[in-house]
C-alpha cells in the first residue's frame with residue numbers, strides 16, 4: 001500500500017518553483033518528515049546524462065526525440081527513486097514531472113496531448129502526484145528572472161513560453177483537485193505562505209498531523 005506523499009512543482013522557467021521547493025523541504029523536515037528532493041529531468045546518473053543532452057546539446061534535437069528523452073528520464077526516475085521512496089513512506093518533492101511534458105512538448109511544441117497522456121501513463125506506472133503546485137507568472141517577468149545565461153529550452157522564443165504558461169493554466173482547469181494554482185508574482189515569503197497552507201492541507205487530508 002502507498003504510504004508516502006508525492007508532490008510536484010510546476011511552472012514556466014523563472015517562476016521560482018525551485019526556491020519554493022527548497023523552502024518546503026526545510027519546513028517539512030523541521031516538522032519531522034522524511035523528505036526526498038528530486039527533479040526532472042536529471043535524477044541519478046542516467047537522468048543527469050539525459051538532462052545534459054536535453055538542456056545543453058548544441059545540435060538539432062527533433063521534437064519527437066526531445067519528447068522521448070523526457071519520458072525516458074521519467075520512466076527511470078519513477079522506478080529507481082520516486083516509487084521506492086513513496087513506498088517507504090517518504091515525502092517526495094519533485095521539481096517538474098508529467099505536467100511539464102504536457103505543457104512544453106504538448107501545448108507548446110504541438111505534440112498530440114492524448115499521445116502524451118498515454119506515454120506519461122506508461123512512464124509513471126500508476127504513480128500519480130497527490131498534489132501539484134503550479135506557480136503562475138507572466139512570461140515576460142519570468143524570462144527576466146531567467147537572465148541571459150539560458151539553456152536549450154529557456155532559449156526558445158517568448159511565444160513558446162506563453163504557450164507553456166497557457167498550457168499549464170488549461171491543465172489546472174482540467175485537474176483542479178490535483179493542481180493548485182499559486183500566483184508567483186509576489187515576494188518569496190508570500191508565495192511560500194500559500195505553498196505551506198496547501199501542503200499542510202494535503203497532509204491533514206492524507207495523513208493527519
Ligand code: TMP
Nearest residue numbers: 013040041070096097100101104153154
Ligand atoms: P529546470 O530543471 O531548470 O526547470 O529545466 C528543465 C527544462 O526542461 C525546463 O525548460 C522545462 C523542460 N521540460 C520539458 O520541456 N518537458 C518535461 O517533461 C520536463 C520534465 C522538463
